[in-house]
Amino acid sequence: MDNFVDPEEKVMCPYNPAHHIMRKRLNTHLVKCKKNYPDTKLVECDFNVIHKIPEPELQYHHENCPDRHKIEISIYQEAGVEINKFPIHNIHVPTDECWDDLNVPTYDPKKYCESKEILRHLDVASAGQRRQFRMEERRRIGQLSNISSMKSDRPMSRASTNSTPGPSNRKDLPETRGHSMAEEAPGEVENLLRRIKSEANQSFRLVKK
Numbered sequence: 001m002d003n004f005v006d007p008e009e010k011v012m013c014p015y016n017p018a019h020h021i022m023r024k025r026l027n028t029h030l031v032k033c034k035k036n037y038p039d040t041k042l043v044e045c046d047f048n049v050i051h052k053i054p055e056p057e058l059q060y061h062h063e064n065c066p067d068r069h070k071i072e073i074s075i076y077q078e079a080g081v082e083i084n085k086f087p088i089h090n091i092h093v094p095t096d097e098c099w100d101d102l103n104v105p106t107y108d109p110k111k112y113c114e115s116k117e118i119l120r121h122l123d124v125a126s127a128g129q130r131r132q133f134r135m136e137e138r139r140r141i142g143q144l145s146n147i148s149s150m151k152s153d154r155p156m157s158r159a160s161t162n163s164t165p166g167p168s169n170r171k172d173l174p175e176t177r178g179h180s181m182a183e184e185a186p187g188e189v190e191n192l193l194r195r196i197k198s199e200a201n202q203s204f205r206l207v208k209k
Contacts, residue, residue: 014052015040026050047071117144 011026013019015037021029027050034040043058045051047067062068113120119141122133 014042114140115144117141117148 005023007022007024009023010020011023013021013026013029013033015030015033019029019033030050030052041055042052043055045053045058045061045065045067047062047065047070051061051065051067053061120133120137122130125133
């Protein structure tokens with residue numbers, strides 16, 4: 001990446017060191033200043049015309065010119081061959097499909113709208129023609145809606161209409177009656193109650209003491 005050069009930076013004029021001109025105006029200043037100093041013999045650099053160099057120092061300047069790399073890079077890029085690091089292979093997929101061979105009639109929007117429940121509108125016509133067109137449209141849409149309703153109202157199947165509710169195939173489970181613990185083992189319940197009562201009396205006596 002090239003180094004950024006500030007166009008507002010002031011540089012010294014090669015014809016008169018007392019002149020300090022902004023870089024963006026230096027080219028215009030050199031044209032005027034050259035006329036004022038005709039005795040000063042300066043030659044232009046091959047890499048940048050703004051560089052005015054004394055002729056004995058021209059070769060040294062060419063070897064160390066800061067703008068030389070810009071020209072050399074452009075020359076090498078033109079001479080070199082760019083190599084794609086990520087080539088995309090062309091994969092041929094054979095197919096027998098060809099839409100040009102299909103014998104299909106041309107789409108007619110007017111014919112399509114006439115067969116569908118689409119409300120059309122007539123603009124460029126007289127009042128009588130528009131009235132007649134609206135009446136025909138109402139008649140056409142009414143006929144199409146009747147046809148669609150007849151298709152939707154299909155008769156129910158014979159199995160569903162003639163089917164009568166038969167006896168249930170579910171097997172009735174025998175009824176179960178819950179028995180209390182007292183009915184199954186009355187002696188055990190009485191013993192448990194006596195034990196609880198005796199323990200309560202003992203705890204009451206201990207608290208009383």
